Amino acid sequence: QKEVEQDPGPLSVPEGAIVSLNCTYSNSAFQYFMWYRQYSRKGPELLMYTYSSGNKEDGRFTAQVDKSSKYISLFIRDSQPSDSATYLCAMKGAGGSYIPTFGRGTSLIVHP
Amino acid sequence: GAVVSQHPSRVICKSGTSVKIECRSLDFQATTMFWYRQFPKQSLMLMATSNEGSKATYEQGVEKDKFLINHASLTLSTLTVTSAHPEDSSFYICSAEGPGTSGYNEQFFGPGTRLTVL
Numbered sequence: 001q002k003e004v005e006q007d008p009g010p011l012s013v014p015e016g017a018i019v020s021l022n023c024t025y026s027n028s029a030f031q032y033f034m035w036y037r038q039y040s041r042k043g044p045e046l047l048m049y050t051y052s053s054g055n056k057e058d059g060r061f062t063a064q065v066d067k068s069s070k071y072i073s074l075f076i077r078d079s080q081p082s083d084s085a086t087y088l089c090a091m092k093g094a095g096g097s098y099i100p101t102f103g104r105g106t107s108l109i110v111h112p
Numbered sequence: 113g114a115v116v117s118q119h120p121s122r123v124i125c126k127s128g129t130s131v132k133i134e135c136r137s138l139d140f141q142a143t144t145m146f147w148y149r150q151f152p153k154q155s156l157m158l159m160a161t162s163n164e165g166s167k168a169t170y171e172q173g174v175e176k177d178k179f180l181i182n183h184a185s186l187t188l189s190t191l192t193v194t195s196a197h198p199e200d201s202s203f204y205i206c207s208a209e210g211p212g213t214s215g216y217n218e219q220f221f222g223p224g225t226r227l228t229v230l
Contacts, residue, residue, distance in 0.1 A: 008153060032216070043116075043205050043221035044156070049214040088155065099146070100219070104155035 006103030019076040023089035030091040035074045038086045079110045118222035133191045135206030141186035142208035150203045162189045196229045
């Protein structure tokens, strides 16, 4: 079993839909949880960064962490075609340098 | 936000040649940089951690003599793929650790380098 599981998709939704992206993990030591967006042939860019359990909102994006279930989610409201990209979850434990474990990414397609 | 550049963005080379990829942190100093490899529709695979002024730490299964990493300054790390072969064709991405707006140190990724070995 991989440490971080993420459905690769693709996930295809109409413009304006609410998108839900998810990851599960097995390592209970993970404390920091991130979501990255990666456009085709580009490097990933950090979207959301949360510590421990709870919700965090930033514009149209909401990140949720449920440590008891080892489950994290990213919600995108009012999705736009420009949101079409691969979304990677990442997580790491406390301490040490910044070396997260990445999920394989979910490909999202928002069609007009 | 912090910016990391990579050069070249894409390179095509013949089998047996060596290719050097540069990673620069443009507006901050990065003690630690990371090199990743990504295959199509796959996640990022960490190859090595590069610390300024010291030898890189390679992940299990990554050949250090094939993938030479040099971190000569706080703003530059290089990855040299020696005697490249077609199976080395991939997307190579570097990242640099630096202060983020989240309040924690974050990884800032470069735009990646597409290597094609003929």
